[in-house]
Amino acid sequence: MNASASELEMRLGKPWKKPPFIQRTWLRWTLILGFFAYLIAAFMTIEVDWARVYVGLERGKQFVLAFTSPDFTTRSSDIYSGMLESIIMTVAASVVGIIISIPIALGAARNVAPLPIYLICRGIIAISRALQEIIVAILLVAIFGFGPLAGFLTLSFATIGFLSKLLAEDIESMDKVQAEAIRASGARWTQWINYGVQPQVMPRLIGLSIYRVDINFRESAILGLVGAGGIGATLNTAFDRYEYDTAAAILIMIIVIVMALEYISGIIRARVQ
Amino acid sequence: MPIRETDSQKIWQRRTGRESLSHWAMWLVGLMIFAYCWQQISQATTWFFVWDAPRIANDIWTRATPPKWDYIAQLGEPIWDTLNIATLGTIIALFLAVPIAFFAARNTTPSALFVRPIALLIIVSTRSINSLIWALLLIAIIGPGVFAGVIAIAIRSIGFCAKLLYEAIEEIDEVQVEAMTATGASRWQVMAYGIVPQIMPAFAGIAVFRWDINIRESTVLGLVGAGGIGLQLSASLNVLAWPQVSLILLVILAAVVISEWVSAKVRGAII
Numbered sequence: 001m002n003a004s005a006s007e008l009e010m011r012l013g014k015p016w017k018k019p020p021f022i023q024r025t026w027l028r029w030t031l032i033l034g035f036f037a038y039l040i041a042a043f044m045t046i047e048v049d050w051a052r053v054y055v056g057l058e059r060g061k062q063f064v065l066a067f068t069s070p071d072f073t074t075r076s077s078d079i080y081s082g083m084l085e086s087i088i089m090t091v092a093a094s095v096v097g098i099i100i101s102i103p104i105a106l107g108a109a110r111n112v113a114p115l116p117i118y119l120i121c122r123g124i125i126a127i128s129r130a131l132q133e134i135i136v137a138i139l140l141v142a143i144f145g146f147g148p149l150a151g152f153l154t155l156s157f158a159t160i161g162f163l164s165k166l167l168a169e170d171i172e173s174m175d176k177v178q179a180e181a182i183r184a185s186g187a188r189w190t191q192w193i194n195y196g197v198q199p200q201v202m203p204r205l206i207g208l209s210i211y212r213v214d215i216n217f218r219e220s221a222i223l224g225l226v227g228a229g230g231i232g233a234t235l236n237t238a239f240d241r242y243e244y245d246t247a248a249a250i251l252i253m254i255i256v257i258v259m260a261l262e263y264i265s266g267i268i269r270a271r272v273q
Numbered sequence: 274m275p276i277r278e279t280d281s282q283k284i285w286q287r288r289t290g291r292e293s294l295s296h297w298a299m300w301l302v303g304l305m306i307f308a309y310c311w312q313q314i315s316q317a318t319t320w321f322f323v324w325d326a327p328r329i330a331n332d333i334w335t336r337a338t339p340p341k342w343d344y345i346a347q348l349g350e351p352i353w354d355t356l357n358i359a360t361l362g363t364i365i366a367l368f369l370a371v372p373i374a375f376f377a378a379r380n381t382t383p384s385a386l387f388v389r390p391i392a393l394l395i396i397v398s399t400r401s402i403n404s405l406i407w408a409l410l411l412i413a414i415i416g417p418g419v420f421a422g423v424i425a426i427a428i429r430s431i432g433f434c435a436k437l438l439y440e441a442i443e444e445i446d447e448v449q450v451e452a453m454t455a456t457g458a459s460r461w462q463v464m465a466y467g468i469v470p471q472i473m474p475a476f477a478g479i480a481v482f483r484w485d486i487n488i489r490e491s492t493v494l495g496l497v498g499a500g501g502i503g504l505q506l507s508a509s510l511n512v513l514a515w516p517q518v519s520l521i522l523l524v525i526l527a528a529v530v531i532s533e534w535v536s537a538k539v540r541g542a543i544i
Contacts, residue, residue, distance in 0.1 A: 045419065048418075085313070088309075088314060092314060143326050143329050143333065147314075147317050148314045148317050149314055149323065218403060225405060236409065242413070258400075
């Protein structure tokens with residue numbers, strides 16, 4: 001009692017201090033110092049050619065100005081065909097990717113699938129998620145040749161990893177009681193999935209699918225850089241020729257389409273849930 | 274749920290006739306769109322190459338295996354560059370994303386009419402353009418190299434970080450803020466003791482999450498000349514040095530897996 005009173009005396013008049021996140025002092029300081037040492041080391045490795053930057057700033061200004069006067073007309077046929085190809089790749093790849101990822105998601109849900117199938121499906125998901133779109137695109141272009149087919153396959157493959165993983169997690173966390181009720185009525189396996197599982201995960205599937213369409217469109221804009229079709233090729237050419245007004249026009253179109261997709265997906269998700 | 278009666282037998286149906294008709298019409302339209310898309314893709318494809326694909330894939334595989342292991346000595350510096358691009362890019366992005374997030378959140382924005390739409394526009398436009406495109410653009414402006422990569426990653430990450438952060442700010446407990454205000458705290462004190470501690474875990478989580486994504490993205494930035502291990506990848510691809518390509522892909526895969534593991538561990542410790 002006495003001790004705590006004197007402690008109180010001691011603390012009176014001292015402002016309150018926030019307790020630190022890491023309690024051990026030496027560990028805290030080691031982490032902080034280590035982090036700053038790394039930052040300095042990292043900064044040292046960046047070589048900036050300031051003369052080059054100075055020259056480039058003029059181009060940067062031109063590019064920013066180009067956004068005020070985007071040029072949709074000079075290369076309108078290139079932009080049109082590139083955009084159309086991007087959209088076509090997005091639609092086709094999303095449809096195929098979603099169709100393939102539903103059975104894989106069922107296989108990757110531990111409460112639906114037996115262990116061997118579960119492991120195979122999880123393996124497919126892991127591979128698809130670990131490999132980046134652009135690297136997959138490079139390999140597929142090497143195998144299938146230039147053109148939108150490689151882009152279509154890349155996006156389908158990437159869709160599988162994304163959609164199956166999230167859908168499988170949703171299936172795993174579903175309400176068991178409803179599914180059991182269907183099973184208890186003597187349903188076959190397909191009927192069990194169709195009436196016990198599907199209605200529970202449908203809103204999530206629709207929401208994720210729309211989100212994935214959005215991602216696929218954004219990705220389709222860069223696949224052209226490695227020759228896999230879409231608007232990326234046109235954009236790359238525009239940058240190479242320093243045609244910033246055309247590049248600005250393409251970027252504005254991408255942003256507008258993404259914003260529109262986001263808006264539409266918001267409406268649809270609100271209606272589904 | 275309509276019930277149809279034929280021969281005094283009740284048959285349960287999910288939809289009325291009209292509903293199921295419109296349902297089928299919708300599917301038909303969807304199928305037609307898909308068929309059109311497929312036709313377009315198929316037209317733009319040289320099918321001769323596609324039929325040849327198994328042979329080419331096999332050919333590439335035999336060339337690429339085994340990976341050229343001693344090439345790994347030359348990959349140390351590129352991977353260090355990649356790590357730096359991701360980390361510095363993330364740090365710069367976070368510095369820029371914090372004010373934008375506060376401007377975008379409905380409860381902290383200085384002006385919901387003028388400032389908030391601008392902040393939201395920045396968020397959408399930086400997010401919808403891929404880091405490779407930002408890198409292309411920055412290389413035209415500041416020249417190729419690590420610096421362009423850092424800035425590209427930074428710009429690309431602003432939207433993502435700001436979006437998640439402003440959602441966290443909008444979800445804070447207003448009661449704590451009111452309590453702070455009631456004690457007579459100034460605007461900045463409310464910010465420092467009422468709002469910031471509430472969003473700190475979200476902030477740390479976002480930072481690590483984005484760092485993990487940025488490691489992935491910075492591995493391929495070199496394809497357009499913005500530094501990192503992607504430079505080695507594109508150089509090896511250009512000379513068709515498949516054993517080197519396969520080694521670089523393995524290194525990238527390892528970097529991605531390790532960064533994912535680190536980010537999962539750190540997020541587990543914070544949240």
